[in-house]
Amino acid sequence: MTPVELSRTVLHAVRRAVDAGELSVAVPTRAVVAPPGPGGCGDYASSIALQLARPAGQTPLRVAEVLRPYLVGTDGITDVVLTGPGFLNISLDRAAAGVGLVREILRRGDRYGYADRPDGRVVQLHCPHDLRAVVVAEASARLLRTQGALVRVTAEGFEDVWTSVLGVAVDAVGHAPAELPVNVRPVPAHGSDDPLSLGRDAGRWALLYPAAHDRPRTGDEHLVQRESNPLFRVRYAHARARAATRNAADLGFTAAPGPVAKTGSDTGTSTGSGTPADTGTLTDAASALLAALADHPRVLAAAADHRAPDRLARHLVAVAEAALPFLLTVLPRGGEKPSAAHRARLALAEAVGAVLAGGLALLGIDAPDHL
Numbered sequence: 001m002t003p004v005e006l007s008r009t010v011l012h013a014v015r016r017a018v019d020a021g022e023l024s025v026a027v028p029t030r031a032v033v034a035p036p037g038p039g040g041c042g043d044y045a046s047s048i049a050l051q052l053a054r055p056a057g058q059t060p061l062r063v064a065e066v067l068r069p070y071l072v073g074t075d076g077i078t079d080v081v082l083t084g085p086g087f088l089n090i091s092l093d094r095a096a097a098g099v100g101l102v103r104e105i106l107r108r109g110d111r112y113g114y115a116d117r118p119d120g121r122v123v124q125l126h127c128p129h130d131l132r133a134v135v136v137a138e139a140s141a142r143l144l145r146t147q148g149a150l151v152r153v154t155a156e157g158f159e160d161v162w163t164s165v166l167g168v169a170v171d172a173v174g175h176a177p178a179e180l181p182v183n184v185r186p187v188p189a190h191g192s193d194d195p196l197s198l199g200r201d202a203g204r205w206a207l208l209y210p211a212a213h214d215r216p217r218t219g220d221e222h223l224v225q226r227e228s229n230p231l232f233r234v235r236y237a238h239a240r241a242r243a244a245t246r247n248a249a250d251l252g253f254t255a256a257p258g259p260v261a262k263t264g265s266d267t268g269t270s271t272g273s274g275t276p277a278d279t280g281t282l283t284d285a286a287s288a289l290l291a292a293l294a295d296h297p298r299v300l301a302a303a304a305d306h307r308a309p310d311r312l313a314r315h316l317v318a319v320a321e322a323a324l325p326f327l328l329t330v331l332p333r334g335g336e337k338p339s340a341a342h343r344a345r346l347a348l349a350e351a352v353g354a355v356l357a358g359g360l361a362l363l364g365i366d367a368p369d370h371l
Helices: 003-019 048-056 060-071 094-111 131-146 160-166 200-208 230-251 279-294 296-305 309-327 340-362
Strands: 044-046 077-083 087-092 122-127 150-155
Touching: 003 044, 003 048, 003 060, 003 087, 003 094, 003 296, 048 060, 048 087, 060 077, 060 087, 087 094, 094 279, 094 340, 122 131, 131 150, 131 160, 131 200, 131 296, 131 309, 131 340, 160 200, 200 230, 200 309, 230 309, 230 340, 279 296, 279 309, 279 340, 296 309, 296 340, 309 340
Parallel strands: 122 150
Antiparallel strands: 044 087, 077 087
C-alpha cells in the first residue's frame, strides 16, 4: 500500500463511519498521512481524527476510536494504534506495501506524487528583480502545479540572459498593484561568483538547493564530478538506475515488482565471488530506499505549500544516498542466472530512476542517462 492508497483508505474509513451513522461530518477531500512523530509508532500516522473532531462534536480520541475498526483488517494494514490526543498510527504489511509502492511509481512514472485533479487554487507568485528569486518562484510554481493549483509568476524586473542561460521564465514583468506584494524573496546570491557561469543545471541547483533564508554558494564546487557534490550524487544515482535497465536487457530480463528477496550470490552459494554478501545490509538498504521513495508525495506537497524547492532538492539527495548501496545488488553476479528476485530489484531501481528524473525535472535540471 502506497501513501496515496493509504490516504484513500483513511478517507474510505471516514465514509464508512458516516454511512453507518457513527460520525456526522462531511467527508474531507484529503487525508494526510506521514511518518509518525515523537511518541508515535508504526509506518504512518494520520491526524484525521483531530481534523474531524469539532465538526463531529466529539473528542479527537473518540473519533479515532470510531475509525480504528474500519482500518484494522484492511488489506495491507496489520495494526492501528491510537496515541496522543487521537493520532492513528498505522502499521503496514511491509512486503506487500513495498511491492505496491514500486508498482505505483512505475505506473505513474515521473508524475508519481502528483495530485489526481485540479484543486481549485489560484496562486500568484510575485518576486523582486533578482535572479535567485525568479528561479525559486518558477520552481515553486512547478511544484504547486503538481498539487493541482493554477499558478502565475510575475517579477518586478527580468533579464533576458536568465532565460538563455538558466532556462527560467515568468508570465509577466512589471510592478504589481499594491494588493499584490512581493511574496517570494529568498536571500540573493550576491558574491564574487556569478551563478550564470555555472550553466543551466549547476546554476539552478546552486540557487535552489539552499533554504530561502540561506545565502547560496555559487562556486565551481557544483561542477565537480565527485561524491562531495550533492547534484553529482543525485544524477549519478539516476544514471546507475538507468544503466541497470540497459544491462538487464543485455542479460535477457526485465523488471517485475515483487519482494526484494535474497539470491544465491547474496548467500554465497552459487557464485565464485569468494565471500557471501551481507543479507542484513541488503535488507536494510532496500528498506531505507523504499521509505525514501514512499516519502516523495509528502515532500512534493510540503515543498509546494511552503514554496520551498530546497525541500525537494534535499529529498532527492536522500533518495540518491539510499539508492546507491542498493543499486550494487540489482544484477546477477558471476554465473548466477536472473531470477524473480533480480526482476524485483530491477523494478525498484527503475522506480528510483523515475523519482529522481521527475524531481530533477521539477527543478528544471536535466537527468542524463549516462554520466
